[in-house]
Amino acid sequence: MKGVFVTGTGTEVGKTVVSAVIARMAAAEGHSVKVFKPAVSGLDELADLRGREPIWDDAKLLADHQLLRLASSSAQSDDEISPYRFGPAVSPHLAAEMADEWIEVETIESRATEAMEGCDTFVCEGVGGFLVPLTRDYLVRDFAVFLDLPVVVVANPWLGTISDTLLTVEAIRNAGLEVVSVVMTPWPDSAGDLERSNRDTISSLGEVSVRELPLLDLRRPDEWPGI
């Protein structure tokens, strides 16, 4: 597979963790990997690493583009991974307006194309859920359609996930894209009837394979499993 687009049922579901695991697996297999995320917001809430290169011990503190770079062993710059980066933790179109900036669709698409063409494996994380606006009239969905990559859906295993996940799967397929699998994260060690039923229900109603990703120590990538 040339690459993958990682979306999720919403924000904070584990897209960066899943993207990092995929990127790390591909890099460990000897692929040259490039990563991308069209816009990152919420940088105000992150630790100040004072300009030094992050190390794995910082994993919990990193912005998405930094963790993706670390996981992929890519030499991409911040701009090459995420052309738009904002301080406030709000949707990118609003963050751009608050900063008096304008997200250019052409910039996002051309940077992503450059990255995709320069590697064996391209891992792109979306922003929030599948219908989040990047501009007032260009959604994450439109960007995924532009890339035309198979899509991984990240979801949580707990109550409420069935409808959120099936809606996301349906929207992706309606956009003409393939859903490779749903990844449920973090999959609890002590998964009970609820989590197992959620997993099996999503798999059968969504006609999709569902994988489980356990809670990882983000600082110890050598202990991460494959997905």
Ligand SMILES: Nc1ncnc2c1ncn2[C@@H]1O[C@H](COP(=O)(O)OP(=O)(O)OP(=O)(O)O)[C@@H](O)[C@H]1O
């Ligand atoms: N398998 C896992 N192992 C360890 N931590 C996890 C796992 N899954 C999710 N998390 C935790 O859940 C939180 C959200 O994960 P993550 O940052 O990957 O979400 P996201 O969907 O990328 O969020 P955003 O919408 O801000 O990009 C993080 O604190 C992350 O460490």
Ligand SMILES: [Mg+2]
């Ligand atoms: Mg993320």
